[in-house]
Amino acid sequence: MMEPKAFGSFVKRGENIYRTSAYIQWGDSEESIGACLLQNPGSATLDKELTQLLNAVGSASGWIKAEDPTMKQLVSVIEGIYGKDKPISGRLHIYNIFNLQNTKSEDAIEHFENLVQSGEYDITKPLVNINEFKLHPWILLGWGVKHERRWENYRLIKEKWRKLIKDTKIPSFGKKHEKKNEYYHPCPLIASHRPMMAQELINIYKQQFCIQRFPSYATKPNLIVEMKQVEKYDDDDYGWYRTPANPESVVKGFSHLSIQSGYKLRAYQFSDGGGNGNGIVWAIPEKKELQDVEDCKQLDGFLSAPKPAHALSDFMQVIEGDKTPLSYLQAAIVYHELHEFGANWHGTSWGRDVILPVQDESGDESYENYSNDQWEMIEKEPDIKEPHFYYSREGYPVIVFHTINDIGTVTWNRYVHVFNKDDYTLKVEQTCIATGGAGIIF
Structure with a gap:
């Protein structure tokens, strides 16, 4: 694989040097493979001949010296994201909160503040060509976490960049500070910390943007x-009535989930005496007993289900997991299973869903029975039919899977589960994407 090269454009005004653009090039393509937003240009400089040109005429463009540690670190991140063994072709564009060159971070900000106050640096000008900016598939944020109250102009220009990213809707990622809305620089000052930081950024990227499929x-x-x-x-x-069936058995069947200490799951069952059934599950404190139905509040809606006084509003509040993609898939299944706990006959809906792909008698998975002319498509056939996980642009864990349900009319359904960032509570959107003729009636 061809070694990547770094390119930069510089201008000189008085004693100050500004880097107006920069990118790292792999192969021959001019297409963007990503972008990053750092604080300011550091030690990356032109070669001797172009430096002389910069000093003579005030501007120059060309290849940047390869020994710059930030450039090397960015190369490690990109090759970790896209793979060293596969040919990479395109450009990683490098932007800066402000483009004054200075190797010391805090000195650079102080100098920038002085230039703005003296009128030598205009922060009201557009930051970058917006049409160019929109072409990037993602942007890595790494402008640093240091901030002082006196750095008012630094705060203002940073907010302009935040607004640009929000307005153009470019997906972003980076190692975020634990308490502040700031992002660590991708290249730590201590050289021994750089491999770990590069791997962290690679992992964050893969968690946020890569789709994980499941059988x-x-x-x-x-x-x-x-x-x-x-x-x-x-x-x-x-x-x-209070059912002897224990809804906790549903959760305990999944290896990546558990029930929060101090709570338990219990359920009420409804029967019409003719074979139809429904149920409702509640999370209650471990030391409490499930109240008699007569002592409960009756919920508005279908069948007026009982709610005990000490129950949480959502049983998913007490579902815990290890935050792996598989744990979110298991939690999505638990959500549906517990919402239909105790359902029988006409109370059944989710119980007739078959998750794609289906398994034949040999255990092989197939879409053969569900990819033929029987379907009348309401939406475009999905590219990914298997259950899969990804992080939304806003950073929420998402599980998507497709099912076939044969009640009444055969339907092909898409379920999208968007989980809270802090726990396993979620919102679910179900969409019928195709119909396939008459189903069963019971």
Whole structure:
């Protein structure tokens, strides 16, 4: 693979040097493979001949010296993202909050502040050509985390960059400060810390932008669970009653999930006496008992389900996991299973969903039965049919899978689960993307 090269354009005004543009080039393509936004140009300089030209006429463009550590670090990040063994062709564009060249971060900001106050640096001018900026598939943020109250102009120009990124809707990532809305520079001053930082940025990129696919069997429970009867239940079989069935067994069947300490899951069952059934699951404190139905508040809506006084509003609040992509897939399944816990006959909906791809008798997965002319497409056939995980542009974990449901009319459905960043609560959007004729009626 051809070695990447760095290119830069510089202008000189008085004793100050400004880098007006820069990029790292792989191969021959001029297409953007990404961009980064750093604080200001540091030690990257032109070769001797072009430096002489810069001093003589005030401007010069050409190849930047390869020993610059930031350039080397950015090369490591890009090759980690796209792979060293595969040919990379294109440009990583390098932008700066301000383009005054200075190797010391805090000195650079102080100098920038003085230039703005003296009128030598105009922060009201457009930051960059917006049409060029929109061409980047993503931007790495790494302008540093240091800030002082006196750096007012630095704060203002940084906000202009934030607004540009927001307005152009370019996906962004970086190693964010734990408490501040700032991003660590990708090239730490201590050389031994640089490989770890590069790997962190590669991991953050892959978590945020790469789609992880799963086989359909990953949606099944993968642990053997010893069934444990609940401590208090009713013997009724009509109307609402406390069921002996334990909804915790659903969660405990998945290896990446658990129930928050101090809480338990319990359920009420509804039966109409004719085979139809529904249920509702609640998360309650571990030391509390599920209240008698008669003592509960009755919810508005279908069947007026009982809600005990000490129950949380959403049982997903007590579902915990290890934050891996598989844990989110398992949590999505748990969400549906518990929302239909205790459902029978006409109470069933999710219970008739078959997650794609289907498995035949040999265990092989196939779309053969669901990719033929029987479908009347409402939306375009999805490129990815398998269950998959990714992070949204805003950083929310997302699980998507497709199902076939044969109740009434056969439908091909897409489920999109968007999880909270801090726990496993979620919002679900279900969309019918195709119909396939008459289904079953029961």
